[in-house]
Amino acid sequence: MAIILNDVVVYAEHNPAVKILNKISCMARTGQITLIVGKPGSGKSTLLDAMAGLIRVKSGQIVIEGETMWQGRRLTRAVQLMTGSVFQQPERQLFARTVRKEFDYSLNPYRLSRNENQDRILMAMHAVHLGIHLLTSSPFTLSGGQKRRVALGSTISTKPKWLFLDEPTSGLDPEAVQSLINFITNYKEQSQGGIVIVTHDLSAFLPIADHVVVLQGGSLVASVSVQELHENPTILLKAQVGLPDSMELAIRLKEEGIYVPSYPLSAAEMARIILNDSKNYDRLAIVVDPEQMLTPSSENGTVNDSVIEVKPTNYTKNLFSLSGVIVELDPRTKWLVYLLLSTGILFQTTWLGFSIATLITCGLVLAVKVRLRDLVRLLFPFIIFAVISTQFAALGVTVIHSHWISISYSIVSARNTGSQLFRIILLMVLGMLLPLTTSNLKIKRGLEQAIAVLLGMKVLAEAIALSVALMLRFIPLLTQEISKFSRIVRARGKSRANPDSIRARDIHVVMIPFIVSVFQLADSLSTAMEVRGYKRLGLPRTSSITLRMNYRDIIAIVIGLGVLCMLLVVR
Amino acid sequence: MKSSDCVFDLETVSVAFSASDGLHMVLKDIDFKVRQGDWIAIVGKNGSGKSTLTKVLTGLCPISRGTMHTRDQTLVQLVFQDPDAQIVGETVYEEICFGMENQCFDPVDMPKQVQNVLQQIGLNVQIDRPVSTLSGGQKQLLNIASCLAVHASVLIFDEATAMLSPMARGKILDVVHNLHQQGVTVIWVTQWMNELSYAQKVIVLEQGNIAFRGSCQDFFYPESSESGSSPCEQLGFSPPYAIQVARNLLRNGYSLVNLPTCTEELMQAVKASWQ
Numbered sequence: 001m002a003i004i005l006n007d008v009v010v011y012a013e014h015n016p017a018v019k020i021l022n023k024i025s026c027m028a029r030t031g032q033i034t035l036i037v038g039k040p041g042s043g044k045s046t047l048l049d050a051m052a053g054l055i056r057v058k059s060g061q062i063v064i065e066g067e068t069m070w071q072g073r074r075l076t077r078a079v080q081l082m083t084g085s086v087f088q089q090p091e092r093q094l095f096a097r098t099v100r101k102e103f104d105y106s107l108n109p110y111r112l113s114r115n116e117n118q119d120r121i122l123m124a125m126h127a128v129h130l131g132i133h134l135l136t137s138s139p140f141t142l143s144g145g146q147k148r149r150v151a152l153g154s155t156i157s158t159k160p161k162w163l164f165l166d167e168p169t170s171g172l173d174p175e176a177v178q179s180l181i182n183f184i185t186n187y188k189e190q191s192q193g194g195i196v197i198v199t200h201d202l203s204a205f206l207p208i209a210d211h212v213v214v215l216q217g218g219s220l221v222a223s224v225s226v227q228e229l230h231e232n233p234t235i236l237l238k239a240q241v242g243l244p245d246s247m248e249l250a251i252r253l254k255e256e257g258i259y260v261p262s263y264p265l266s267a268a269e270m271a272r273i274i275l276n277d278s279k280n281y282d283r284l285a286i287v288v289d290p291e292q293m294l295t296p297s298s299e300n301g302t303v304n305d306s307v308i309e310v311k312p313t314n315y316t317k318n319l320f321s322l323s324g325v326i327v328e329l330d331p332r333t334k335w336l337v338y339l340l341l342s343t344g345i346l347f348q349t350t351w352l353g354f355s356i357a358t359l360i361t362c363g364l365v366l367a368v369k370v371r372l373r374d375l376v377r378l379l380f381p382f383i384i385f386a387v388i389s390t391q392f393a394a395l396g397v398t399v400i401h402s403h404w405i406s407i408s409y410s411i412v413s414a415r416n417t418g419s420q421l422f423r424i425i426l427l428m429v430l431g432m433l434l435p436l437t438t439s440n441l442k443i444k445r446g447l448e449q450a451i452a453v454l455l456g457m458k459v460l461a462e463a464i465a466l467s468v469a470l471m472l473r474f475i476p477l478l479t480q481e482i483s484k485f486s487r488i489v490r491a492r493g494k495s496r497a498n499p500d501s502i503r504a505r506d507i508h509v510v511m512i513p514f515i516v517s518v519f520q521l522a523d524s525l526s527t528a529m530e531v532r533g534y535k536r537l538g539l540p541r542t543s544s545i546t547l548r549m550n551y552r553d554i555i556a557i558v559i560g561l562g563v564l565c566m567l568l569v570v571r
Numbered sequence: 572m573k574s575s576d577c578v579f580d581l582e583t584v585s586v587a588f589s590a591s592d593g594l595h596m597v598l599k600d601i602d603f604k605v606r607q608g609d610w611i612a613i614v615g616k617n618g619s620g621k622s623t624l625t626k627v628l629t630g631l632c633p634i635s636r637g638t639m640h641t642r643d644q645t646l647v648q649l650v651f652q653d654p655d656a657q658i659v660g661e662t663v664y665e666e667i668c669f670g671m672e673n674q675c676f677d678p679v680d681m682p683k684q685v686q687n688v689l690q691q692i693g694l695n696v697q698i699d700r701p702v703s704t705l706s707g708g709q710k711q712l713l714n715i716a717s718c719l720a721v722h723a724s725v726l727i728f729d730e731a732t733a734m735l736s737p738m739a740r741g742k743i744l745d746v747v748h749n750l751h752q753q754g755v756t757v758i759w760v761t762q763w764m765n766e767l768s769y770a771q772k773v774i775v776l777e778q779g780n781i782a783f784r785g786s787c788q789d790f791f792y793p794e795s796s797e798s799g800s801s802p803c804e805q806l807g808f809s810p811p812y813a814i815q816v817a818r819n820l821l822r823n824g825y826s827l828v829n830l831p832t833c834t835e836e837l838m839q840a841v842k843a844s845w846q
Contacts, residue, residue, distance in 0.1 A: 039706065039707075039708075039736045039738070039739065040706055040707040040708075040734070040735070040736065040739075041706055041707075143617075143618065144617055144618070145617065170733065170734060171617070171733065172617075172762075173615075173616035173617050173762050174616075174762060174764065174807075174808050174809055175616060175807045175808070176616075176617070178809060200735070200736045200737065202737065203765075203812065237738075240736070240738050241736050241737065241738060242736055242737030242738025242739070242740070242741060243737060244737060244812075245765055245811055245812035245813055245834055246812045248834050249812065249813060249816065249834050249837065249838070252834065252838045253838075253841075256838075256841075256842065267812055267815030267816045267818075267819055268815075268819050270812075270816045270819075271816045271817075271819030271820045271823065271825075272819075272823075274816070274820060274825070274841055275820065275823055275825055439661045439662065439665065440661050441660060441661060441665045441669075473659075473661075521656065524651070524653065524656035524657065525656060525657070525659075527631060527651075527657075528651065528656060528657035528658075528659065529659060530631060531629055531631065531648065531649045531657075532648070532657075532659070532669060532670045532673060532717065532721075533670055533673030533674050533721070534669075534673050539673075540675055541672050541673050541674075541675055542671070542672050542675050542676055542677065542678050543672055543678060544664070544665070544668035544671065544672055544678055544681045545678075546678065
């Protein structure tokens with residue numbers, strides 16, 4: 001049986017403009033080890049997630065063991081229960097108080113008997129070479145390698161028909177890599193299932209693999225057997241993955257006219273080829289047909305020759321467009337204009353005033369070309385709050401004769417509350433434009449210069465500016481981490497929740513690894529800053545950007561003042 | 572050797588951390604010298620103390636016992652494993668300038684210096700390109716460029732290629748090799764055995780001790796007979812493919828003029844035997 005992908009298209013989770021997988025058709029078979037390779041950013045982890053049913057596909061079809069993976073927007077339950085995923089750095093996914101509870105969490109969706117559960121746990125602990133006595137220990141007291149084995153063990157305890165591994169050797173030392181390779185080979189023989197591995201460690205995995213899927217820039221470069229890959233190594237060069245040592249040596253020998261067969265050769269076999277060749281002085285008699293090296297003699301493999309070259313995007317900002325001008329403005333100017341506009345908006349009470357304020361806000365949003373989705377996503381909770389508050393404020397409760405309660409609905413109160421909250425929404429939108437159009441370092445520098453001038457305290461200014469800059473840098477990282485761990489929980493808990501949400505009972509499962517990983521992120525960033533010479537606040541340093549206001553800033557401030565005056569007039 | 576030749580001179584350096592169950596020795600009595608222009612490879616398994624050693628060298632980790640002399644005017648810069656965890660700026664320009672700002676470079680010189688270092692390592696990107704749009708290999712090149720911008724004389728790579736594809740790894744190694752030939756001192760911490768061939772000296776750490784120090788050849792090939800095991804194998808590492816092939820050749824009586832340490836050298840040795 002197999003997983004069959006047909007024209008699968010996937011877009012980025014939070015950015016529907018970015019296509020991550022572009023019409024991928026390929027296949028992975030049971031009883032085989034399939035590798036997905038490609039350089040970072042080629043979409044290989046996304047392809048793995050699509051095969052495991054962890055992300056929705058935009059179009060195309062995935063059939064696993066004869067079952068269609070997605071029934072409309074629902075993941076087929078049978079499919080969900082036959083897959084098991086081990087993510088990158090799986091040691092970070094642990095959260096439970098004991099190792100046994102880690103297993104219980106993974107096994108829970110399968111509703112097995114107590115005995116069966118126990119058998120599965122013992123089997124898995126044995127398979128990953130962990131002593132049974134560790135079941136009662138806290139996963140956090142284990143070594144990195146042991147943690148990783150607990151994560152692997154908890155996944156295989158569910159006996160998945162399909163096992164998905166994302167960069168399983170990253171961060172492992174060579175000895176651990178070897179024991180993982182042995183484990184995977186054994187697992188393949190015993191489970192009779194399929195194994196799909198995303199990796200850049202071709203030296204380790206190519207010798208045990210059966211099939212290779214090569215991606216570049218979200219498109220399929222090739223889906224070939226390991227032998228076909230050896231016959232046509234240019235696939236790996238074209239996809240900018242590079243060659244493992246064994247293939248590189250084989251190519252170099254072929255270039256010298258030595259016949260090297262096209263399958264993974266052990267070092268001993270390769271040595272024998274060189275030795276035989278040294279006895280055979282008639283080396284030039286063996287002619288290697290270069291054409292043969294380039295065309296795969298393929299039965300079920302596909303090689304895509306028409307992969308679109310990724311063109312570098314032009315990142316130079318266009319100074320002649322309005323959005324370019326706004327982006328380039330001094331952050332202090334933007335802040336001042338923001339203050340002027342907000343003051344004007346806060347004074348509005350009439351319908352005319354609201355309309356003008358709304359027009360100005362919308363005009364600015366359009367001018368700086370911010371994606372509306374981003375704004376709406378950030379504003380959504382507040383809009384809900386505003387609607388509820390408005391309705392609540394409109395309700396009037398009157399007690400008549402101390403028995404009867406009369407509930408009335410007042411349009412006037414609703415309008416008063418509504419208009420107040422609406423002004424705040426406008427201010428929030430304007431406020432969001434500032435960080436969206438200014439780089440973090442510029443915001444930092446602007447704050448630094450402004451505070452230093454206003455308060456005359458340089459160290460304080462630097463401290464405030466640095467914390468703001470770090471917060472701005474961290475927020476996107478936090479979102480990434482949250483979605484990473486929620487994906488893990490969906491895979492382990494077999495939750496059928498929407499890919500963007502987390503079930504309430506899974507929150508603690510996400511939060512513990514999340515907090516640990518945020519601390520690690522913060523730690524590595526502070527180490528990096530220290531190494532690069534930012535040892536503590538107040539040390540002498542220079543600044544690459546000295547913000548200076550130019551005529552554009554003056555024009556912007558004048559326009560801001562003009563708008564303020566106009567708003568004050570119409571109120 | 573005069574100690575002034577040494578960029579680093581470590582004598583019986585130990586580092587200990589206190590934990591709930593007592594004192595943990597992470598490095599034990601390490602003696603270790605690095606001279607200007609060296610390329611030293613440090614290998615070791617997880618938990619062997621190699622990351623601590625790099626932190627000691629960069630001054631990020633205080634030593635518990637022993638002495639470490641660092642030559643005056645030595646600026647050490649570090650490139651880590653995860654390219655994303657060390658980038659502070661949002662664009663290529665901001666990122667390279669961050670280090671120069673900390674070292675009080677004159678802002679007037681910065682634009683030229685940024686162009687210079689990008690050219691030096693062959694990273695051909697626009698300076699206002701957002702860092703988030705670079706590939707993993709480009710990010711590591713950017714990190715190297717940032718180190719060069721502040722005139723670092725010692726570069727320490729702490730598993731800097733672990734998250735990259737073989738092609739990107741080759742590219743980084745080539746760039747570093749180039750810099751080394753221009754006189755930069757390189758300390759290359761790795762778990763990949765096929766990254767050692769540029770090193771003049773290989774140091775293996777095991778549980779905080781130096782378990783081996785010597786040339787790349789001494790590490791990969793057994794001391795006496797060809798059938799014995801090499802320090803590499805004795806310490807639990809598997810030799811790279813090219814070395815395994817070379818060892819097989821030697822065992823079968825094939826003579827190699829030089830003991831190769833990488834695919835390229837193996838090819839040269841094989842070709843030399845044809846003549």
